[in-house]
Amino acid sequence: MNPWEMSGEIKEQDYPKLIKEFGAKIIDDKLLNELKKFTGELHPFLTTKLFFAHRDLDTVLDDYSKGKEFYLYTGRGPSGKMHLGHLLPFIFTKWLQDKFDVDLLIQMTDDEKYLVRDIPMEEIRKNTHENILDILSLGFKKEKTHVIIDSEQSKILYNNAILFAKRLTASTAKAVFGLKDSDNVGKYFFTSMQAVPAFLLSAIKGRNIRCLIPYGIDQDDHFKLARDILPKLGYYKPSAIISKLMPSLQGSGKMSSSDPNSSIFLDDNEETVRRKINKYAFSGGRDTKEEQRKLGANPDIDFAFNMYRFLEPDQTKVDKVYSEYKSGRMLSGEMKALSADAINAFLSKLRSRRESIKDDVDSYMFDVDRFK
Amino acid sequence: MNPWEMSGEIKEQDYPKLIKEFGAKIIDDKLLNELKKFTGELHPFLTTKLFFAHRDLDTVLDDYSKGKEFYLYTGRGPSGKMHLGHLLPFIFTKWLQDKFDVDLLIQMTDDEKYLVRDIPMEEIRKNTHENILDILSLGFKKEKTHVIIDSEQSKILYNNAILFAKRLTASTAKAVFGLKDSDNVGKYFFTSMQAVPAFLLSAIKGRNIRCLIPYGIDQDDHFKLARDILPKLGYYKPSAIISKLMPSLQGSGKMSSSDPNSSIFLDDNEETVRRKINKYAFSGGRDTKEEQRKLGANPDIDFAFNMYRFLEPDQTKVDKVYSEYKSGRMLSGEMKALSADAINAFLSKLRSRRESIKDDVDSYMFDVDRFK
Numbered sequence: 001m002n003p004w005e006m007s008g009e010i011k012e013q014d015y016p017k018l019i020k021e022f023g024a025k026i027i028d029d030k031l032l033n034e035l036k037k038f039t040g041e042l043h044p045f046l047t048t049k050l051f052f053a054h055r056d057l058d059t060v061l062d063d064y065s066k067g068k069e070f071y072l073y074t075g076r077g078p079s080g081k082m083h084l085g086h087l088l089p090f091i092f093t094k095w096l097q098d099k100f101d102v103d104l105l106i107q108m109t110d111d112e113k114y115l116v117r118d119i120p121m122e123e124i125r126k127n128t129h130e131n132i133l134d135i136l137s138l139g140f141k142k143e144k145t146h147v148i149i150d151s152e153q154s155k156i157l158y159n160n161a162i163l164f165a166k167r168l169t170a171s172t173a174k175a176v177f178g179l180k181d182s183d184n185v186g187k188y189f190f191t192s193m194q195a196v197p198a199f200l201l202s203a204i205k206g207r208n209i210r211c212l213i214p215y216g217i218d219q220d221d222h223f224k225l226a227r228d229i230l231p232k233l234g235y236y237k238p239s240a241i242i243s244k245l246m247p248s249l250q251g252s253g254k255m256s257s258s259d260p261n262s263s264i265f266l267d268d269n270e271e272t273v274r275r276k277i278n279k280y281a282f283s284g285g286r287d288t289k290e291e292q293r294k295l296g297a298n299p300d301i302d303f304a305f306n307m308y309r310f311l312e313p314d315q316t317k318v319d320k321v322y323s324e325y326k327s328g329r330m331l332s333g334e335m336k337a338l339s340a341d342a343i344n345a346f347l348s349k350l351r352s353r354r355e356s357i358k359d360d361v362d363s364y365m366f367d368v369d370r371f372k
Numbered sequence: 373m374n375p376w377e378m379s380g381e382i383k384e385q386d387y388p389k390l391i392k393e394f395g396a397k398i399i400d401d402k403l404l405n406e407l408k409k410f411t412g413e414l415h416p417f418l419t420t421k422l423f424f425a426h427r428d429l430d431t432v433l434d435d436y437s438k439g440k441e442f443y444l445y446t447g448r449g450p451s452g453k454m455h456l457g458h459l460l461p462f463i464f465t466k467w468l469q470d471k472f473d474v475d476l477l478i479q480m481t482d483d484e485k486y487l488v489r490d491i492p493m494e495e496i497r498k499n500t501h502e503n504i505l506d507i508l509s510l511g512f513k514k515e516k517t518h519v520i521i522d523s524e525q526s527k528i529l530y531n532n533a534i535l536f537a538k539r540l541t542a543s544t545a546k547a548v549f550g551l552k553d554s555d556n557v558g559k560y561f562f563t564s565m566q567a568v569p570a571f572l573l574s575a576i577k578g579r580n581i582r583c584l585i586p587y588g589i590d591q592d593d594h595f596k597l598a599r600d601i602l603p604k605l606g607y608y609k610p611s612a613i614i615s616k617l618m619p620s621l622q623g624s625g626k627m628s629s630s631d632p633n634s635s636i637f638l639d640d641n642e643e644t645v646r647r648k649i650n651k652y653a654f655s656g657g658r659d660t661k662e663e664q665r666k667l668g669a670n671p672d673i674d675f676a677f678n679m680y681r682f683l684e685p686d687q688t689k690v691d692k693v694y695s696e697y698k699s700g701r702m703l704s705g706e707m708k709a710l711s712a713d714a715i716n717a718f719l720s721k722l723r724s725r726r727e728s729i730k731d732d733v734d735s736y737m738f739d740v741d742r743f744k
Contacts, residue, residue: 111534155527162483165558170542173557185545186537189561 015052015217015244022220024053024242034061039099044309044318045092045243048300051214055227056239060212064100070210072096073197073238075107078127079117082134083263084343085246088310092243093214094138103144105197105366108132111150112194115186125151129361134266136364137354146366150193153366160203161192167229168192176221195226198238204371212239216246247306251282266347273347274340277304281339285325285332296328297335304332304339311346387424387589387616394592396425396614406433411471416681416690417464417615420672423586427599428611432584436472442582444468445569445610447479450499451489454506455635456715457618460682464615465586466510475516477569477738480504483522484566487558497523501733506638508736509726518738522565525738532575533564539601540564548593567598570610576743584611588618619678623654638719645719646712649676653711657697657704668700669707676704676711683718 019026027046031054036042038061045051060070074093076086097104108131110124119127132147150157173179173188202209213223220242227237250262261280264273284302286292299305299322309318321338324330357364391398399418403426408414410433417423432442446465448458469476480503482496491499504519522529545551545560574581585595592614599609622634633652636645656674658664671677671694681690693710696702729736 111530114534115538151531153527154530155525158483158526158530159523162486162558165561166487166556168557169554170551170557170560171553174553179542181543181546182541184538185540185542185557185560185564186534188542188557189537192557 012244018217019053019242022217022224024055024220024240027052027054027057027241031058031061034058038064039095043092043095044315045088045095048306048309049244050088050246051092051241051243053217053242054240055242056210056237057212057241060210060239063210068210069102070100070212070239071103071105071201072100073105073107073211073213074215075109075194075197076131076135077109077113078124078131079113079119080127081265081267082131083265084307085248085263087134087138087266088246089214089216089243090135090138091310094140096212096214096241097141097144101141101144103146103201104140105146105148105200106132106135106140107148107150107194107197109150109190109194111154111186112190115184115190132361132364133354133358134350136357136361137350139353140364142360142363145364146370147364148197148366156200156204156368157193157196160196160200161189163233164195164226164229165189165192167232168225172225176225191222191225194222195229198223198226199230199233199235201371202235204368208234208236210236210239212241214241214243216243218245247303249276249280249282249303251301251303264343266350268347270340270344273343274337277307277336277340277343278333281336283332283336285335286328289331292331293328297325297330297332299325299335302332302335304336308335308339308342311342384616390589391425391614394589394596396427396592396612399424399426399429399613403430403433406430410436411467415464415467416687417460417467420678420681421616422460422618423464423613423615425589425614426612427595427614428582428609429584429613432582432611435582440582441474442472442584442611443475443477443573444472445477445479445583445585446587447481447566447569448503448507449481449485450496450503451485451491452499453637453639454503455637456679457620457635459506459510459638460618461586461588461615462507462510463682466512468584468586468613469513469516473513473516475518475573476512477572478504478507478512478517478519479566479569480519480521481562481566483526483558484562487556487562504733504736505726505730506722508729508733509722511725512736514732514735517736518742519736520569520738528572528576528740529565529568532568532572533561535605536567536598536601537561537564539604540597544597548597563594563597566594567601570595570598571602571605571607573743574607576740580606580608582608582611584613586613586615588615590617619675621648621652621654621675623673623675636715638722640719642712642716645715646709649679649708649712649715650705653708655704655708657707658700661703664703665700669697669702669704671697671707674704674707676708680707680711680714683714 032042032046064070072093074089093104108128110128113119113124114121128149170188173191177191179187198211198213215223223238223240230237249264261276264276281303284298284300284305286295286297305325308321312318321330325335404414404418436442444465446461465476480500482500485491485496486493500521542560545563551559570583570585587595595610595612602609621636633648636648653675656670656672656677658667658669677697680693684690693702697707
């Protein structure tokens with residue numbers, strides 16, 4: 001498990017084992033009910049257990065019920081164009097922000113991408129700008145959303161990162177991230193930069209504020225380390241809400257930016273989306289029409305259905321499609337058409353919002369004075 | 373040779389060997405004559421061969437004679453109060469700046485001190501402020517002197533440091549600095565922060581400008597590495613003018629801040645200076661008055677004489693004292709009295725200049741806009 005070179009597939013049955021090894025907890029029904037008290041409803045990412053594990057989420061909710069604030073932190077490494085798989089965690093983060101009305105830090109790790117990849121800085125800068133627009137197109141609250149571009153905020157990040165770095169040995173960095181002596185010293189240091197947003201608002205405001213981080217399980221190493229070190233700096237351990245790997249078009253591994261047919265990109269046009277779904281989407285349906293009618297599909301592993309479930313705003317419709325597809329009354333082709341429509345509707349909405357915020361991106365940028 | 377934990381003594385006869393190992397060159401008479409063409413005179417640090425070696429100083433002078441600019445870079449780790457030994461290299465740097473009328477970057481590595489020492493950040497900040505005042509009291513040109521406090525300039529430093537860090541492996545950092553797996557990741561990264569001023573003006577101005585760095589031989593590892601890596605970023609190798617360890621009160625090792633009697637601090641009063649010189653100064657004189665009269669002293673290894681030579685502005689006087697002391701006409705006690713007077717005069721001048729610039733320190737701070 002290396003956040004920089006995660007590849008291959010994690011099997012569904014491996015998740016509980018992983019979580020047990022890592023010391024996180026499964027989000028159980030009791031906790032879901034707790035959450036529902038505040039959110040009124042449960043996001044499909046929760047009911048489908050895509051976000052399935054946590055650290056201290058119960059404490060965050062407990063504190064919140066007593067009127068104590070918390071904030072959200074998530075991020076993106078701007079290595080290239082964004083695809084749907086990249087955007088899904090942000091959809092969930094936006095839902096959390098909307099429900100709890102809290103500040104959100106979004107860290108764009110352009111420095112990391114420079115240090116670990118062979119991409120020229122100019123290209124990373126361009127990616128960063130485009131990715132920010134993609135993310136903000138989801139409709140985050142302007143006054144509570146704070147985008148940290150590492151290279152823009154390196155002063156406050158570095159000055160806090162050295163506090164963290166002083167408490168992290170090279171040997172721990174090696175053990176946790178699989179770094180070798182042949183790796184560059186920037187990689188060794190970087191995890192300290194990535195840890196900063198987890199205590200930054202506490203540092204700025206001069207009082208301890210809980211930070212809740214939604215992330216994929218492949219990023220767990222970074223934040224587990226932060227949980228070891230932050231208390232030594234006088235801060236809370238960061239809390240986490242952890243997802244499985246996002247569903248992938250071809251049903252195996254993460255969606256990959258390098259293979260254009262393995263993912264649906266945010267700038268794919270309607271026809272391309274339809275073609276990719278028809279041709280590549282991993283199906284939970286049966287091999288023949290007859291079998292499908294007789295035995296029904298397994299919607300839970302079906303890429304087309306999952307995208308439909310996450311992107312279709314009307315949950316009544318989703319429930320109906322689920323049972324139609326599962327029972328065999330709906331065929332894979334129909335499911336795929338519905339899914340492509342939902343994806344295209346989502347992407348089209350994204351694009352028009354993107355256009356409308358294009359000249360207003362600066363208002364979303366992190367500004368330390370806003371917290372003083 | 374570890375810049376963080378240099379201890380003990382380097383014997384005079386070891387310097388040529390060290391230089392040969394490190395690939396630097398001795399400053400020979402030919403080069404001194406070249407230098408003199410521009411400076412008109414030679415600083416005692418050069419004639420006494422305290423600054424005795426170099427890298428590419430000939431090229432810097434050659435380019436300068438063709439009208440090409442260069443700049444100076446030096447620094448200080450603000451770990452505590454400054455003593456005379458700390459200030460000597462800055463005296464020489466000021467001389468270079470005066471003679472060539474060039475920009476000078478002075479890096480205050482507060483981040484490094486935090487990472488490698490057990491000093492609270494608050495104390496480091498205080499030291500930094502006091503040390504800057506001490507250094508500037510030497511009378512550096514305001515419009516051409518630019519103090520970089522790492523924690524203040526971490527944005528521009530970090531953004532350039534990652535370019536350097538990408539090209540420096542942990543294994544090289546280990547080999548060069550003796551770092552271990554048990555060292556913190558900040559130490560691994562820091563050398564990249566220290567390398568930045570060696571190419572910063574080139575980076576800002578977008579054209580290649582030579583950088584000349586006066587430093588003690590114990591810092592050579594840092595800059596040798598910079599010479600390997602900077603060309604990979606498209607910049608000149610930094611040039612160097614390298615000193616032996618500064619003369620120490622007790623004649624062995626560096627002056628140490630931890631033992632108050634091993635050094636003359638800038639805030640020692642006249643009586644303390646006199647007492648330390650009389651009691652602790654390593655003497656090149658003979659054991660008895662009779663022997664001294666008969667055989668004379670060795671002024672070159674005599675701390676009192678060396679301080680006198682470096683701090684007395686009138687070189688005719690210095691030459692006279694040298695021959696008087698060497699011949700035995702002058703006794704150690706007289707030499708020490710002269711030296712204490714010269715030191716006290718120097719410190720007193722320093723203090724009054726310190727007072728006069730106290731409220732003007734901001735004008736000396738690095739400001740990227742000054743170079744655009």
